[in-house]
Amino acid sequence: MSFYIGNVLIPGPLVLGPMAGVTDLPFRTLCREFGCDYTYTEMVSAKGIKYNNKNTEELITIGEDEHPVAVQLFGSDPEIMAASALKILDHRFDIVDVNMGCPVPKVVNNGEGSALMMHPDKIYDIISTMTKHLSVPVTVKLRLGFDKEHINVVECAKAAEAGGASAVAVHGRTRSAYYSGNADWQPIIEVKKSLHIPVIGNGDVNSPEKAREMIERTGVDAVMVARAARGNPWIFNEIKTYLATGEKIPRPSYDEIFDLIERHMKMMIAYKGEYTGIREMRKHVGWYTVGMPDSASLRRKASLVESPKEMYDILENARKNLKESNR
Numbered sequence: 557m558s559f560y561i562g563n564v565l566i567p568g569p570l571v572l573g574p575m576a577g578v579t580d581l582p583f584r585t586l587c588r589e590f591g592c593d594y595t596y597t598e599m600v601s602a603k604g605i606k607y608n609n610k611n612t613e614e615l616i617t618i619g620e621d622e623h624p625v626a627v628q629l630f631g632s633d634p635e636i637m638a639a640s641a642l643k644i645l646d647h648r649f650d651i652v653d654v655n656m657g658c659p660v661p662k663v664v665n666n667g668e669g670s671a672l673m674m675h676p677d678k679i680y681d682i683i684s685t686m687t688k689h690l691s692v693p694v695t696v697k698l699r700l701g702f703d704k705e706h707i708n709v710v711e712c713a714k715a716a717e718a719g720g721a722s723a724v725a726v727h728g729r730t731r732s733a734y735y736s737g738n739a740d741w742q743p744i745i746e747v748k749k750s751l752h753i754p755v756i757g758n759g760d761v762n763s764p765e766k767a768r769e770m771i772e773r774t775g776v777d778a779v780m781v782a783r784a785a786r787g788n789p790w791i792f793n794e795i796k797t798y799l800a801t802g803e804k805i806p807r808p809s810y811d812e813i814f815d816l817i818e819r820h821m822k823m824m825i826a827y828k829g830e831y832t833g834i835r836e837m838r839k840h841v842g843w844y845t846v847g848m849p850d851s852a853s854l855r856r857k858a859s860l861v862e863s864p865k866e867m868y869d870i871l872e873n874a875r876k877n878l879k880e881s882n883r
Contacts, residue, residue: 557799559754559777562693562722564624564650566778568593569771569799570792571725571756573782574628574655574697582823583840585619586816587785591792594778595625599655602631605640614828616647626651626695630658632667632678634685641690651692651722654682656712657699659731670731674702676715683719693722697758700743703732713747713755721753725780728759735783744774756780762791764798771799787843789816810848814875817844821867834864841867849881850874 557569572579572587574596584595597615604612618625627649631637641652656679658669665671672679679696686694696716701707713724726747728739739759748755757776761767762784770779785791790808797805808816820840824833841858845851854874861867 557771557778561624561651561695561754564693566594566624566754568796569778570594570767570795571778571780572596572785572792573725573758573780574599574653575782575786576660577836577839578786580614580824580827580836581617581619581622582820582827583789584622584625585823586789586820587792588619588622590789591796592781592789593624595622596628596653597626599628599630599658602629602633602637602640605629605643606636616644616649618647618649623648624650626653628653628655628697630655630663630668632672632682634682637682638686638689641686641694645690645692649692651695652686652690653695653697653725654686655697657697657727657731659699659734664731670699670702673698673708673712673731674706676708676712679712680715680719683716683721687720694720695723695725696721697725697727699727700730700740703730706730707743709743710746710750713751717751717753723754723756723777724751725756725758727780728757741770741774744770744776748775754778758782764791764795764804767795768799787840787846810875810878813844813848814871817841817871818868820844821864825864830864834861834867837867841871845874848874849878 558567570592571594572592576598579598600615616627655669656672663669698709698712700709716724726744728741728744744757754777756778757770757774758780761770761779761781767779794805797803821837824837838859842855845854857870
């Protein structure tokens with residue numbers, strides 16, 4: 557199920573959704589190892605790039621072999637969006653994606669993210685300005701609309717396509733829904749029928765069965781896995797195997813989970829330094845260990861660690877206790 561976004565070959569249908577504070581380089585690297593076909597950076601402020609914000613460089617760093625990969629920008633000024641994208645193309649991004657779905661108030665209140673869905677004409681202006689200046693494909697990530705009274709994703713997707721967008725991704729929830737309730741895939745079906753460019757479906761893809769169901773029901777070119785990948789990069793291999801063979805492969809053992817946590821921790825420290833890396837690993841440990849016996853206690857302890865040795869000791873103690881309890 558390979559397809560093209562502009563002139564960029566996407567080798568398969570499995571996409572890791574961009575998530576602020578989650579999809580950094582170490583996590584994206586792990587997801588690719590387990591079968592993810594296409595990744596995005598975390599959401600990056602176009603104004604932050606323009607004004608050389610010191611935190612931006614880490615967000616726009618990609619792996620040596622991380623292709624195809626998109627940088628995801630957010631903003632509302634067409635000229636700033638285009639100029640900022642041009643400024644960072646030497647980072648070797650294959651695609652530039654524009655976030656028009658972020659529901660966070662500080663983004664929306666600034667007229668950015670999902671606020672743009674209230675103004676399809678502005679979507680056209682941003683995308684047409686960017687495509688005129690950029691040599692790489694430009695894509696858009698949308699929600700269904702701002703709220704249930706304004707479900708206008710088809711109109712917004714058409715505006716993006718008219719502006720020159722090479723693909724759209726659609727999350728099956730409105731801005732006002734945030735991440736609650738069930739995703740509605742029907743508007744994604746309508747978007748796919750209405751456009752001539754690839755469509756990526758997003759929302760409630762949390763299992764191999766759900767991935768196949770979305771592809772079959774909506775006809776999308778790819779599925780985007782986001783929250784279901786947190787603490788669970790194995791999901792990409794599980795989906796890939798299921799789509800190819802119908803086989804459901806076993807979930808990772810506790811030992812495999814703890815081994816990957818420790819490896820992830822080493823990658824985070826190498827990339828971000830010990831102080832930041834170990835603190836950011838706290839939330840990842842929480843995600844990796846959901847559903848384990850006594851996981852609440854483990855997450856509580858992990859949330860307080862300040863050194864790699866502390867985290868390692870907590871993890872090894874939890875691993876030992878699980879083995880003893882399974883004897």
